[in-house]
Amino acid sequence: MPRLTVISAGLSNPSSTRTLADQIAAAVNTAVTARGEALEINVIELKNLAVDLAHAMAAGGISSEALSAAKKQLSESDGLLVATPVFKASYTGLLKMFFDVLDDEAINDMPTVIAATAGTARHALVLEHALRPLLSYMRARVLPTGIFAATEDFGGAEGAAIERRIQQAAEELAELMLAQSGTVVGGLAGPTSRSTRERHSGTDLGEDFTSFSELLADYDGS
DSSP states (O other): EEEEEEOOOOOOSHHHHHHHHHHHHHHHHHHHHHOOOOOOOEEEEEGGGGHHHHHHTTTTTTHHHHHHHHHHHHHHEEEEEEEEETTTTTTOHHHHHHHHHOTTTTTTTEEEEEEEEESSSGGHHHHIIHHHHHHHHHHHHHOSEEEEEEEEGGSSTTTTHHHHHHHHHHHHHHHHHHHTTTTOOOHOOOOOOOOOOOOOOOOOOTTTOOOHHHHTTTTTOO
């Protein structure tokens, strides 16, 4: 079963950013199930990791148990949705902190949809001048269709246009997630072969790790 991770950087409760993220995730679920597959959706609410992120930044990247679990969950996903409110014409500092503590190989080639919310449509280009460069730097495979919603778009006349973009982005993400996970039916969508870079969460020490007890085995204290 393919897995989608949703990263929500909203801070308020209720959060328009989380609302938008939930709408997109539901559309992706519909697009995946329409192709005969089930989808597992996991949400990372960054506001719940704010203290963990601050400690990690101040402690040279040492993660708490909760932060390590979020990193592992993300790297093991087949697709990613990143949604943030706009603060000072860019994504939130909380979102930047999260990506700052990720391993450089955490989301290699991961199909990704970007989304943002703001009080005014004048911030719409934040998707292209801030979010897309950040995710591209992390080597994510950022999909062409991003979703931006201003306050007036929720329930307003522009709501229908936002819905169309959500459906388009969901279709793009579902197709690529299933193609990369090897569940696309060849007769319907054609076989897809794409070599992906290995992903690392940075939380597994690996087989080459040497414990402190081994390092100090021959130390006599002198």
